[in-house]
Amino acid sequence: MSAVNDPLELLSNKGNRTPTFLGPLWNPVTCGLAGVGVAIFVNWGFRRPVLSGIQKHIAFGAIGVGAGTYFDQKRNEYLAKRDAVLRHYIELHPDDFPVTERKKYGDVLESWVPVR
Template sequence: MSAVVDPLELLSQKGNRQPTFLGPIWNPLACGVAGVGAAIFINWGFRRPVFSGIQKHIAFGLIGLGAGYYFDQKRSEYLAKRDAVLRHYIELHPDDFPVKERKTYGQVLESWVPVR
């Protein structure tokens, strides 16, 4: 039941993995919460009530959402560019990446007998 693995196919194949609900909104949401937390920390540092100046909390939260979305887009661009460079390198140097057969753990690991 061993299949042949092509290195170029591994980089181009997306698979059947379904994105989670929080996947696309996790980074903006986390940065937005961090922005509100920064506003609370600033109020605490100046010895003011932590939720005073609610407009500051809203502004910091929106700035955090924008920054999280921006960083998420930059990360996606970086990963896409990296995959394209790797795919191109594999296309130019196919001798360095031979097609291999998949092995199971049973074929790779040695049998183990406990010594007591």
């Protein structure tokens, strides 16, 4: 940990954050399972056997995986654009974001004296 809090450091990833194992898989897998669930629900609604028409389950699952991947890409693009705008604003207005020294809880909190 650095001793100084620089606002631009907070918006940059210098290799100190690694994605989790399920991070890139979460949206596609969840949307794929939701697609299979939709196919099961449609079969149930038409009073057919739940797993009949397996090609429909595969198709809805594939559409769900594609939609989850698309949503993940759009979210990453949005977050990257937002971080770029914030970084640019901080670079243009450095007076509004001064570099601050890190403080410990002991320096910030007042000493506690019990009242009895």
